[in-house]
Amino acid sequence: MIIKINFSSETTINKQIKNQIIEGIATGKLRRGESLPSIRRLACDIGVNMHTVNKAYSQLRADGYILIHKQKGVIVNADQIRKNKKYKNILEEKISPIIAESICHGLNKDDFIKQCSLIFENLIPESKI
Amino acid sequence: MIIKINFSSETTINKQIKNQIIEGIATGKLRRGESLPSIRRLACDIGVNMHTVNKAYSQLRADGYILIHKQKGVIVNADQIRKNKKYKNILEEKISPIIAESICHGLNKDDFIKQCSLIFENLIPESKI
Amino acid sequence: MIIKINFSSETTINKQIKNQIIEGIATGKLRRGESLPSIRRLACDIGVNMHTVNKAYSQLRADGYILIHKQKGVIVNADQIRKNKKYKNILEEKISPIIAESICHGLNKDDFIKQCSLIFENLIPESKI
């Protein structure tokens, strides 16, 4: 999987890395057990500081997305996540302000749902899960 | 409308103010032409520095949510926003990573749409728009 | 002449009054010797504070645009201005940043001159002076 950084984005590099790996897992491009490049390797490939990649990996591990083996290296660990019951609250906190903003931009409920649906399909063409 | 700040939140105070005002406009609690507290007043009420409120207001004004009326003070502008055609792209950029995250937490498309729908209804009980 | 204030403008009320009176003089709507409404009268008409009108009038007088007689009231005094030799410097200071901005918005010299010409004609249909 290729990670591409936008250095002029408002989103931090750290978060861009995390987002793209999570997206990779979500779309199935990265499967459970698959290897990710080492910290040094990825840092070099995308031209950023090692510390930045290190932090992204650490946070992904803390959230259960990946495992870091001393020998096998960095391994995807998708299924670990699914348990979190509180995620609905987190989701609401993240989505509420976006919905409010959308309404102010003239979208009604159907518009918003339709957009979400499109974006979802755009991410995962045939809904696999 | 009462604005309440969570000082231990990871969300910036600045952003909390913006979000709550946008939400107020979206839900209809704040109507076009209605007055908002002055910078100093709000700063005092919620216990933050004047400059923090000032920045939030400045950004809201730049985005067209509010305007400064020389006599009425700070007033809600709302409808001004609705035109932006590019908003769908902005929406996609904001929602894509959330969708990816949701999938990793075990939500499929229907689950996600259902959650969005619930959150939307939660925000605007009877969909007015 | 009717003065119209935009209370949501970034331009100060004070300055809006000045600008419109100067424009009135420039376009010939206000002629030398003509009367302007009293401070109280104008303040009442356009719904602003007396002090604001007072300040606008004072500055117009300081710049030589009007005279304030105790008995005749406020009188237009156009021709007084014309002597100022330094005005070209003032003009340059005011216009330079606008030109720079125009260039950044893609206007070349001809475009800019053409726009200025149009705006000028728009202000004074048949160039009288």
Add this chain to the structure above:
Amino acid sequence: MIIKINFSSETTINKQIKNQIIEGIATGKLRRGESLPSIRRLACDIGVNMHTVNKAYSQLRADGYILIHKQKGVIVNADQIRKNKKYKNILEEKISPIIAESICHGLNKDDFIKQCSLIFENLIPESKI
């Protein structure tokens, strides 16, 4: 590029910084991709507070003149701006009062256009665009 602040000017420091950078871009002294000094650096160099520079930079960024590159720092963006169709209205609003003032100072249309032309040439010796 050297930025020079006139502390006794009526023009805000904030605006002086913006104007000079925009002028730099317009005249080609600052080219697309070129680096600008960091906020702290510039603040120190011209002897003003960091926050003043920060505000100027923020506004320049909001207007598309510059962008923050995570590695290169603050860089010139230029061409991004050129699209704005509404700019002619903005231009008219800014120039109209200046034209009115010029007329009152005895300039006719030809005088005014000639002055603008001179100022333009003064800014960009051989018209490159």
Add this chain to the structure above:
DNA sequence: GTGGTCTAGACCACG
């Protein structure tokens, strides 16, 4: 080191 945010105290012109 950077930009971003928050706090605090001050001055100004405006209304």
Add this chain to the structure above:
DNA sequence: GTGGTCTAGACCACA
């Protein structure tokens, strides 16, 4: 009283 601007000192996460 208001918003706008400037200064000063501080903390943070990021790179």
